[in-house]
Amino acid sequence: MDMLVLKVTAVVYLLATASYILYLVRPERSSPRVPSAVLLAGFVVHSLALALHFFQVGYPAVTQLREALSFYSWLMVGVYLLVQIKYRLTVLGSFIAPLAFLIAFSAFTFGTGGEELPPALKTYWLPLHVTLAFLGNAVFALAFGVSLMYLLQEYQLKNKKSSALHSRFPSLETLDRLNYIFLVWGFPLMTLGIITGSLWARINWGNYWSWEPREISSALTWLLYGALLQARIARGWRGKKAALLTIVGFVVVLGYFLLGDSIFPSRHGGRFE
């Protein structure tokens, strides 16, 4: 049942993607409310899928890849919708909606890896750790979106091209400021995610750190974003370089999320032996 609802969610996200494209291509014909409403509908259906799964398993399960992907894309859309309320960034949605579709789609196509959590580990440490880490990465997904827009806008300006599409994008200054805001929110969340994770590991397995591939990749992105944030604050770094680094960081996180845990089985991939 929850799988079916998850599939419906993916379809609605695909519809949202289509309405965002329509909004970008024919802005004079469409209202910005339509794509936001479709995405919100997808979010509601998605919440239902998660709730159904919760009642089925009786525990906020996030260890299977499918569960993790579904939960992550749900958080990402949720964070975007909150940002949309404050900043009115409908164009950003056209980056988030397809991403949400892709992740939800992969959730039910190749998301079967991972075992159920051994009963002994069913404490609230895991949901806490995962929620914080995922929230951080959800905010980085938004940072990724604005950085992509920044590069496109910048490329057009430098090369003296103009198109109706790019005049819908916010100004470079706005995009750069948003990159900073998302970084400032995402970084502490990611830090807390790593801290709770290692505390939990200490309690269960006796060590804070076990050099799992996921831990290494997280540490690398954490360092990358940390360095970027430091450079922005202390040295006034901004613009294209900041956008590029943000994109690299996010691609590492997402790529590893989708592929890494299946290639290198570990606790993060749902192996608890």
Add this chain to the structure above:
Amino acid sequence: MYRQIIIVGLNHRTAPVEVRERVAFDGSLLGDSLRRLHALSSIKEGVILSTCNRVEVVAAAPEEGVALRDVKAFLAEQESVRGRPLEEHLYIYSGDGAVRHLFRVAASLDSMVVGEPQILGQLKGYYSAAQEAGTIGTVLHRLFHRSFFVAKRVRTETGIASRAVSISSVAVDLAKRIFDRLEDKTVLLIGAGKTGGLVARHLQRNGVRSLMVTNRTFERALELAEQFRGSPIRFEDYPHYLSLADLVVGCTGSPEMLLGPETVGAVLRERKQRAMFFIDLGDRRNFDPAINQIDNVYLYNIDDLKNVAVENLQGRSREIHKAEEIVDEEVINFFHWLESLEQVPTIVALRGRLEQIRRREMEKSLSTNLKGLSEKERQALEEMTSAMINKILHAPITRLKGLSEDQEEALYIDALKKLFGLDEK
């Protein structure tokens, strides 16, 4: 029923400004002028438009020929100075031509700068003035409201108003793609060239508050500073102020380049990489093209700006085509409505509607609680209900036929259609 719509007038294309000025209606006397127009026996409804680019009389009349003659004479009274006869400058529209013309005016397709938004507000103003003067009735009321609607459709469904086609508006557009807001930005204007001044003015109109001006001769810089309410800077000092400037507009005739990549690179470091927009309007390059390669620096020269303007202009002609299609569509819609204002079809439709109700109710009753009636009783019931309908309709139809061809008739017909929902199928 009068339903001839005519427009007689002149605009920026048909008449030079001297003629337009002489024909223009004085705002304070507009009410009087409207009443004089309305007093003409050939005119039933009238509106006068008088902006700096156009003077037009829109009227509804029973007979086109007489009305046109009278309106021309009415306009000629305005022009008291001798010269070429006014007739040469006038255009005349009637019927669907007149409706199309008014829709095009409202949608800013007939403006000097196509897409400029002021004309709609002006049109609304003159419509209200006519309403106050009591010179407007059902036909023009509807016509003007439709024209406002057309303007709105054109605005929302086409990109006609959203494209910059002059160098200064392109520069402002670009600045808005780089900067979040212009209110907190500083402009440095180098040189006294005319285009530079235009761009600076346009930037100020779009929010820029802080402006620095420099020129080789300091006296000229002082003059410019006064003209733009900016701060004058000595030419030998301006490099020190560069780091304060977010936008740098160069418009000097200098044969050698003023700024190269080394200087600008250093300025950027001083500004902690905050973006800079250089606009080079010099005949020969004022800024080294290489500075466009520096991160967070954007350089546009006059040719780049012209190219964008030309692209936008091409895009705009596509949008104009779309807008004209909307106008055509709405002209047809308007005439559907106008034709429906005829007496006879309205009476037929009204009878039809009541007859339809009678039949439906008869059928309903005869198949349920009056099922047992004999053929004779049924016949009597038919006659009785038909007679009722005829009695009900008698008074309104006689009154309608007795109405003269004036404003009242259109008003009553329109009201009847609305009350009985005769337009709905």
